[in-house]
Amino acid sequence: MSLDAQAAKLLEMTANSNAPALGEGTVAESRAGFATLTEMVGVxxxxxxxxxxxxxxxxxxxxxxxxxxxxxxPTGPRPILIYYHGGGWVIG
Structure with a gap:
């Protein structure tokens, strides 16, 4: 089975982002790398x-x-989202 094209592109962008691997570098460097990657993806x-x-x-x-x-x-009841995200607990 081949990798989804969008997932492959994201992995390529991650590799080219010069961001430190999760757990490497400082928290500030990781957050900056994450910000760069989300900017590259257009999110x-x-x-x-x-x-x-x-x-x-x-x-x-x-x-x-x-x-x-x-x-x-919206008028009336609003939805709620409860989101627990580990993600290393360091970059956002």
Whole structure:
């Protein structure tokens, strides 16, 4: 089975980005490399209307949570996305 063309292109861009491998280099270098790669891919997240930090009580202490409100406000109930991302916990 061959690799998906978009996945192959992303791997090529990653190799050519001069970003340090995950776990190598400083956090600042990793974040800069990630920013360069997302710019190369053409990914740009829309700016939110607001970002509010909320602390939710948990068994091991408060859990830091970000409530990101989109620029456009739908009427009625809004969806929720809970996203747990490890990713090395260092680049964004």
């Amino acid at each position: 740009k997240a829309p700016a939110p209307k607001s970002v509010t930090e909320v602390r939710i009580p948990g068994p091991g202490g408060a859990i830091r949570t970000l409530v990101i409100t989109p620029d456009t406000q």
